[in-house]
Amino acid sequence: MRPMLTILVILFLSAALPATAQSGDDGATLRVGGDSYAGGRNVMATDPVPGDLFAAGERVSLRAPVAGSAHMAGRIVDLGGQVDGNAYAAGYAVTVTASIGGSASLAGADLSVAAPVGGNLRATGSEIGITADIAGSALLAAGTLMLDASIGGDLVAAVEDLRFGPEARVAGAVTLYSDDPDGVSVPASVADPARVSIRELEEAAERTDLPAAMQEVGRRSLVAAIGGFAVGVLVVATCAAAAVAIAPQRVAAIRARALAHPFGCMLAGFVAMSALVGAVVVLAVTVIGLLLVPVALALLAAMIFAGYVAGSYILGVGLWRATGRPIPEATLHKAGLAVLGAAVAGLVALLPVLGWLAWVVLVFLGLGAVSAPVFARATALAPRD
Structure with missing residues (x-):
């Protein structure tokens, strides 16, 4: 019974696809219930999405607004359309060039955040560049981190090379982990020294700075x-x-x-x-x-x-x-x-x-x-x- 049901579902979707999908030379898009599903070698979303967007391919580009959340994966990922919800992106190179209303979770080798993020930013990569404001907090792991924008909440980062631009500001606490704490410094223009804590990377696993309640859990x-x-x-x-x-x-x-x-x-x-x-x-x-x-x-x-x-x-x-x-x-x-x-x-x-x-x-x-x-x-x- 279950194999027959699966076959019927596949046949139904295959029959419905020509009427609901938009395809190019390398990619195709299927819309179901306001959500958009796109896949192919080169995927470019150019039509507004009233729901959520799911896109995967070798090159994935967003060029239209998304009312819900965006989920994107590929070798090259470009979020060039406004996302009202949260954004999730993974790839070798990930760029954010349009605003994100919610939080952003990014992973890749080369990450660039050049548009505002309305929530929190969570990112891991070899090189991370942030040149647009983050309304919430930021949790980052990077080989090289360049910050030239303001962070409205806390900043927690594990980095090897940390650089600050003239527009860098952190409103909350700054906690940095590095293999060479003496080689990392935070200018007073970025955050008050009283709110800055720099530790060795190994201390992140020791959990010595946890509140009493978390220590009890341990x-x-x-x-x-x-x-x-x-x-x-x-x-x-x-x-x-x-x-x-x-x-x-x-x-x-x-x-x-x-x-x-x-x-x-x-x-x-x-x-x-x-x-x-x-x-x-x-x-x-x-x-x-x-x-x-x-x-x-x-x-x-x-x-x-x-x-x-x-x-x-x-x-x-x-x-x-x-x-x-x-x-x-x-x-x-x-x-x-x-x-x-x-x-x-x-x-x-x-x-x-x-x-x-x-x-x-x-x-x-x-x-x-x-x-x-x-x-x-x-x-x-x-x-x-």
């Missing part, structure tokens, strides 16, 4: 971590118990398949995950597919979780059988095996590097055991000579 972090670990194990066990209770024969088949052919199941899980990840990438570069990317991402998250639950249960059963004991028949006892597997998997995941690899292998094992019948059906349907 002291409780171990308890919170243990509690989170226990809750995670409980969730896995609950899901495994529900699966055993609802479909005991199917779960037994999955368990037997994984224990009999673990490497084959891992390969099947790898193929299934690769296929869906590839589908997300393909969908992202097509105009129609932009609408289905959230669905694909949600399905990917569900597959990872299902693979982890199945893998934890299989691991628990394998460890139990290694002791020479038979598999219990009661549902709660089988859930206990899921607890065992999830606890062991969680502890192994704490190991550097190897823990991550073990977690990935466990997900592939469980996902492959669940999806192996799909590959078997596809093989059976394949034409034979």
Whole structure:
């Protein structure tokens, strides 16, 4: 039923596209419910957008006002149209040449903010130049930062090379992190020295300047971590118990398949995950597919979780059988095996590097055991000579 529904949705959008999309030589735009979705090699948005804008390509340029928020990604990104909401942009070179009513979140190698930002500015890049006023606060990480405008709130920045122009002003507190604090200075014309704090970059991780309430959170972090670990194990066990209770024969088949052919199941899980990840990438570069990317991402998250639950249960059963004991028949006892597997998997995941690899292998094992019948059906349907 679900594959048929997906096919119907794709066919519907394909039929509707000629009437609703505007395409150029390299890009196309689809409008749905006031929002605009644009994709292609060279994308230029020249029509006003009453809702939100989503655009991706090699070169992405905004030349019209956006009433909502703008989400843009590409190698070259140019926000040359007014954005009433927030702006999110990522690319090698990102320039802001029209005002942004809300906050701006930017990432890239070369960032230039040459138009006012009505909210906060969050940016990370190799070189960042700010020549227009920021109404809110600024949180920045840069190799080279050039500030020649006013910041209405606080400035927090991790920088290697900091330069100020004649128009640079910061109304709030200035907190700077640098590998060479002695090489960084803030003129009195930019901010009162009483509001300036310059620290070594390593101090950002020490958290010695946090308020008392945040320090209390830090002291409780171990308890919170243990509690989170226990809750995670409980969730896995609950899901495994529900699966055993609802479909005991199917779960037994999955368990037997994984224990009999673990490497084959891992390969099947790898193929299934690769296929869906590839589908997300393909969908992202097509105009129609932009609408289905959230669905694909949600399905990917569900597959990872299902693979982890199945893998934890299989691991628990394998460890139990290694002791020479038979598999219990009661549902709660089988859930206990899921607890065992999830606890062991969680502890192994704490190991550097190897823990991550073990977690990935466990997900592939469980996902492959669940999806192996799909590959078997596809093989059976394949034409034979």
